[in-house]
Amino acid sequence: MNSPGRIELPAAPVAPRRRFVEFLLGGGLLASAISFLYPLLRYLIPPPAADLGSDTVIAGRVGELKRNTGKIFRFGSKPGLLILTAEGEYRALSATCTHLDCTVQYRGDLHEIWCACHNGLYDLNGRNISGPPPRPLEAYDVHVRGEEIVVNRRRGA
Amino acid sequence: MLARVRDWLDQRFGWAELIAPLKKKTVPSHRFSYWYFLGGITLFLFLIQVGTGILLLLYYRASANEAFESVQYIMTQVQFGWLVRSIHSWAANLMILTAFLHMFSVLFLRAYRKPRELTWVSGMVLLVLSLGFGFSGYLLPWNTLAFFATKVGTEVAGQVPLVGRWLVIFLRGGEEVTGATLTRFFGFHVALLPGITTIFLALHLLLVQRFGISVPPSVERERQAPGRGAHEIHFFPNFLLRELMAWYVALGVLGVLAALLPWELGTKADPFAPAPAGIKPEWYFMFMFQTLKMLPAKIWFIDGELLGVLIFAAAGLLWLLLPFFDPEGRGRAQHWILGAGIFALTYIAGMTAYAYMAK
Numbered sequence: 101m102n103s104p105g106r107i108e109l110p111a112a113p114v115a116p117r118r119r120f121v122e123f124l125l126g127g128g129l130l131a132s133a134i135s136f137l138y139p140l141l142r143y144l145i146p147p148p149a150a151d152l153g154s155d156t157v158i159a160g161r162v163g164e165l166k167r168n169t170g171k172i173f174r175f176g177s178k179p180g181l182l183i184l185t186a187e188g189e190y191r192a193l194s195a196t197c198t199h200l201d202c203t204v205q206y207r208g209d210l211h212e213i214w215c216a217c218h219n220g221l222y223d224l225n226g227r228n229i230s231g232p233p234p235r236p237l238e239a240y241d242v243h244v245r246g247e248e249i250v251v252n253r254r255r256g257a
Numbered sequence: 258m259l260a261r262v263r264d265w266l267d268q269r270f271g272w273a274e275l276i277a278p279l280k281k282k283t284v285p286s287h288r289f290s291y292w293y294f295l296g297g298i299t300l301f302l303f304l305i306q307v308g309t310g311i312l313l314l315l316y317y318r319a320s321a322n323e324a325f326e327s328v329q330y331i332m333t334q335v336q337f338g339w340l341v342r343s344i345h346s347w348a349a350n351l352m353i354l355t356a357f358l359h360m361f362s363v364l365f366l367r368a369y370r371k372p373r374e375l376t377w378v379s380g381m382v383l384l385v386l387s388l389g390f391g392f393s394g395y396l397l398p399w400n401t402l403a404f405f406a407t408k409v410g411t412e413v414a415g416q417v418p419l420v421g422r423w424l425v426i427f428l429r430g431g432e433e434v435t436g437a438t439l440t441r442f443f444g445f446h447v448a449l450l451p452g453i454t455t456i457f458l459a460l461h462l463l464l465v466q467r468f469g470i471s472v473p474p475s476v477e478r479e480r481q482a483p484g485r486g487a488h489e490i491h492f493f494p495n496f497l498l499r500e501l502m503a504w505y506v507a508l509g510v511l512g513v514l515a516a517l518l519p520w521e522l523g524t525k526a527d528p529f530a531p532a533p534a535g536i537k538p539e540w541y542f543m544f545m546f547q548t549l550k551m552l553p554a555k556i557w558f559i560d561g562e563l564l565g566v567l568i569f570a571a572a573g574l575l576w577l578l579l580p581f582f583d584p585e586g587r588g589r590a591q592h593w594i595l596g597a598g599i600f601a602l603t604y605i606a607g608m609t610a611y612a613y614m615a616k
Contacts, residue, residue, distance in 0.1 A: 145423070146430050146437060172529050177433055179529050195531065200549070200562070201412040202405055205531030216532040217409055218550045232561060234554040 149177060155253040159192060162247050170206025179203050180251060185224060186211065192251040193226045194238040283489035284496045287476045289366055294503040295359035301504040302352035309345040319443035321436030324399035325525040332522060339519050346520035348511055353391060353541045356384050364598045368471035369580035376464040377580045379457050386454045391539055393446040399439060404526035406538040408434045416566040544608035545569060
């Protein structure tokens with residue numbers, strides 16, 4: 101330790117000052133790191149898309165669908181599924197599979213709603229009846245207004 | 258002329274000194290040696306990806322309105338465009354295949370033992386990066402198959418607890434898979450992933466160079482028997498020429514596949530069309546895809562997906578840390594690792610085969 105010719109400085113008075121300087125330096129570096137990282141993280145997340153937020157949409161026209169078929173319509177930025185059942189009744193549901201986000205389709209041969217991605221099945225009320233989907237599809241209200249088929253999001257849904 | 262260039266370099270950089278270790282470098286040669294070519298072939302295919310990728314960049318346009326059309330243009334109008342794209346797709350798939358084979362051969366020949374733990378870890382990082390390349394590149398032609406595969410793949414990321422939703426929005430560039438997702442995936446595919454991969458590839462090769470190539474324990478034991486010595490060959494030129502022959506064979510296989518079975522383009526993605534039947538991810542994600550497909554919606558009180566994702570994440574982490582359970586390559590841990598390797602190989606192969614056979 102005490103090599104000849106080396107002067108040992110008294111350690112005690114230096115330490116607090118050094119610690120203080122280290123604290124300032126470390127704190128400063130940390131603060132600049134945060135001030136770089138925060139905008140970076142915020143930048144990674146895109147601003148929310150301007151969803152026009154309409155709860156009502158015209159999904160199609162009367163006579164457009166044959167009985168026992170379905171079609172996809174745009175509901176804001178998401179797809180919806182409009183079905184004319186074999187009994188001639190309109191049904192409208194969200195077309196986004198609750199499993200992993202695929203777009204479902206109506207299967208006339210099964211009289212059910214089918215997701216091709218993982219073989220999920222829903223009945224005409226949107227209830228998940230087989231396969232991996234964990235939740236039912238959101239069902240919408242359908243009205244026929246003149247020639248137009250109007251779909252409403254249900255209140256409180 | 259060549260001698261003068263060498264002299265010039267030698268006077269400035271000490272060229273002779275620099276390449277001296279290369280001249281002395283030797284590589285073990287034994288009956289399992291051929292398995293060790295898989296790493297080199299993977300590297301070769303990666304280099305092909307860099308080259309063909311740069312060529313595709315000359316014509317590709319990364320936007321939802323133009324991506325499909327630009328790939329169509331490459332394949333129908335640009336001279337040999339179909340070949341360049343076909344090579345890029347085929348080499349990508351072969352590279353994943355050889356990387357997997359390389360990984361399993363390293364596991365079964367126990368090349369991960371001390372001191373090569375970090376070589377294994379860096380290799381695993383490279384494998385994950387390769388899967389990232391595959392996943393992001395799959396979307397770029399903006400066809401129906403890729404669109405829904407990306408929807409499902411990114412939604413799986415959403416199952417991660419706590420940060421899942423955030424992760425999905427980060428990956429998709431919004432709530433849905435749109436042109437914003439294409440822009441991001443393009444950036445990941447041509448800038449972010451190549452950059453990170455270069456670093457890990459350099460590290461991986463540096464470690465391989467530092468520790469030399471492993472000799473399997475069984476061969477090592479045989480060599481300790483009296484009258485048997487270690488058999489080594491010179492890296493330069495003996496090993497290098499063999500390696501180049503392996504690359505040449507790989508190039509031949511790649512050329513035949515790319516020319517005779519050109520990669521298809523499919524139909525343009527339509528976000529407002531139902532998912533068509535037969536939707537599937539790339540084959541190397543199939544075993545995970547099939548597992549998720551078979552899990553019921555609820556297991557006990559946990560979502561089937563969540564459980565599946567958690568199990569795969571835990572298995573992946575254990576796999577990454579595998580060498581640390583058996584640093585010496587002997588004892589009971591070794592049998593567990595061998596068992597885990599056989600199980601993983603069987604599971605991946607079995608589930609992949611099942612996914613293609615079952616509807």
